[in-house]
Amino acid sequence: MPKVLIVDDAAFMRMMLKDILMKNGYEIAGEVSNGVEAIAAYKEMTPDIVTMDITMPEMDGITAVKEIKKIDPNAKIVMVSAMGQQALVIEAIKAGALDFIVKPFQPDRVLDALSKALSQ
Numbered sequence: 001m002p003k004v005l006i007v008d009d010a011a012f013m014r015m016m017l018k019d020i021l022m023k024n025g026y027e028i029a030g031e032v033s034n035g036v037e038a039i040a041a042y043k044e045m046t047p048d049i050v051t052m053d054i055t056m057p058e059m060d061g062i063t064a065v066k067e068i069k070k071i072d073p074n075a076k077i078v079m080v081s082a083m084g085q086q087a088l089v090i091e092a093i094k095a096g097a098l099d100f101i102v103k104p105f106q107p108d109r110v111l112d113a114l115s116k117a118l119s120q
Contacts, residue, residue, distance in 0.1 A: 002118055003029040005047035007038040007064070008080060009056040013103065017051055017080075020107045026114070035059025039067050042075070049076040049118055052097065054088050062092050069096040076117045 004026050008014045014031045022028060029047040032038050034056045042050065050068065054061040061079060068075045079092040079100040089100045098117040101110050 001027045002048040003027045005029045005050045006031040008053040009033045020110050035064030038064045042068050052077050053080045062095050065095045078113050078117050
């Protein structure tokens with residue numbers, strides 16, 4: 001059962017993701033609301049995979065990806081983006097994210113992105 005760290009500043013989005021993942025055999029290692037917390041939680045929880053929102057207060061998702069990759073070059077991170085954030089998604093992939101999912105979440109796409117990332 002893969003452990004997931006959910007990073008999103010919107011509690012509602014975290015809840016939706018958590019619901020999709022838990023119904024499909026994932027364990028939720030934790031959930032945090034910004035990049036600074038994401039780095040600390042990653043060190044503490046060593047999740048199998050991270051879902052990382054791009055736009056957050058204090059530290060954005062792309063910066064957090066770079067920092068987590070410094071700690072663990074093999075970290076598996078899937079970005080969560082809103083519509084119209086293609087440029088930021090490309091930047092996130094260059095920073096080391098493996099895939100991305102778009103809000104509003106399509107459960108099949110979420111599960112597909114995570115299973116692909118986990119197998120990389």
